[in-house]
Amino acid sequence: MPVPASPIHLLDPKASYDAFLTLSASLLLARTPPDAIEWNDSESGAGSLFDPTLTPDELASFPRIDEHTSRITERLGRRGKLVAHHADPDRWDLLYRIAYRLSHGRERDLLNDILDPDTRKLETLSHHVSRDMHKMKAFVRFQRVRDAEDEQYVAWHRPDHRIMRLIAPFFVGRFGAMRWTIFTPHESATWDGQSLTFAEGIPADQVNEHDQVEELWKTYYANIFNPARIKINAMVKEMPKRYWATLPEAQIIEDLLQDAPARVRRMIEAQSTSAGATPFLPPRDVPLTVLAEEAQACAGCPISEMATNTVFGEGPPNARIMLIGEQPGDEEDRAARPFVGPAGQLLNHALTAANLSREDLYITNAVKHFKYIPKGSTRLHRRANPSEIRACKPWLDREIESIDPDTIILLGATAGQSIFGAGYRLHQSRGHRLTHPNIRATIYPTIHPAKILRAPKHEQPQMLEDFIQDLRTATQSPSPS
Ligand code: SF4
DSSP: OOOOOSSEEOBOTTOOHHHHHHHHHHHHHTTOOGGGEEOOOOTTSOSSSBOTTSOHHHHHTSOOOOHHHHHHHHHHHHHHHHHHTSSOTTHHHHHHHHHHHHHTSOOTTGGGOTTSHHHHHHHHHHHHHHHHHHHHHHHOOEEEOTTOSSOOEEEEOOOSSOOHHHHHHHHHHHSTTSOEEEEOSSEEEEEOSSOEEEEEOOOGGGSOOOTTHHHHHHHHHHHHOOGGGOOHHHHHHHSOGGGGGGSGGGGGHHHHHHTHHHHHHHHHHHGGGOOTTGGGOOOTTOOHHHHHHHHTTOOSSGGGGTOSOOOOOBSOTTOSEEEEESOOOHHHHHHTSSSOSHHHHHHHHHHHHTTOOGGGSEEEESSOSOOEEEETTEEEEOOOOHHHHHHHHHHHHHHHHHHOOSEEEEESHHHHHHHHOTTOOHHHHTTSOEEETTEEEEEEEEOOHHHHHHSOGGGHHHHHHHHHHHHHHHHTSOOOO
8 A cells, every 4th residue: 555645644633542553654664754744633624533635444454563663652652652642733743753763763762862852842742641641630520410310420621631531541440330421622531330432522511510529529538638648839739729619628628637647647557457559450451551650549558648759660561571679769759760869870880781781671669659757858768668568569460460571680678578478588599590489480589789889888899790790690590481
């Protein structure tokens, strides 16, 4: 199937990321340069997925996405998917230009070049969409519809971007027992208890509002209100005070604040019987990106109350080697990325010395939130206790299940305790290849790089050399048959 001659008008504003990927795959195979394409993002388009220049039949005759373009999809990764839902009319241009540069421009490291204008724009737009999703999760308010035969809830929200399809699975997970519809100006999503469907958006004045919902939300908010997480400055930043009056729960915040110290104590007491992260897990078999997204809302143990970000693992979903550390530190918490602080820099050095590329590895932590005690303006790291390690284990289990690596390298005692239980002792296990009945990979324990940084100066060179040797030995392990 020849690709239409320039200029090409391809997608209307409602086109999905999958449609974009399918078209891009074909265009990349035909080596069509970005400046030969004019992506159509006009609201005044024909209203169908594709305009008459390229019919669905023509599209169907295009070659399927092959391995080559699947790799591009992987490289655009989560940021690409987020940007596809941005309101910026140039988003398809940007995504295709980056895909082309990665594919035909021999710019394999493009997305690591933070000075490149396309990379910077990808980063900025994906951040906008992430933030929009975060706000929608926080501020959607369901209203019970009075005249519905069955109990039915509706909500109206005005996101800045076209995020309905991205965010809907979150609401299914959170409110799966309710029948609901969420309206936005761009699109609506309906959950009937069984399936999720999408339709046209709708203006706010067509939504039947009902003040019974106030009681519903007051009860709900009182139940989820977390006194240890009160950050008044952050609340004002997220939601200017002028909006508070329209939110039912704002009326009970004062009462809840007065009860806060006692509730914090009760939460700590209740923690030993907590179900941990399990209630926050999405359904099985969701992509790793969804897993990472859902972990952002985890409150399975009290550590989350103090931390800024959930620091989930990162790396290719088909990585053969997985590194598991302890928990994020101060810099990781701020950057929302694992191993970016001093220990991460030492790890990078050791990986290079062991002839390993960090980009090929999946790197995560046993515990996904930063635990610390504040001291003046600094935050002093505190090791996660056994119940917190247990609480976070479901996320690690899902990461291992999803990546299914050949080799797992445990960095430090906490990682080992997460996998093998509180009886694990690093000094007894280091240097041995371990197995676990529920894990296919060979498991190799070594120290955490932070231990080298904490050691006396004169011991550091030998410790580092031993650590590098451990990395070499672990990755030379034969794959289990
Ligand atoms: S540390 Fe783990 S279990 Fe605890 S809140 Fe964070 S993600 Fe959830």
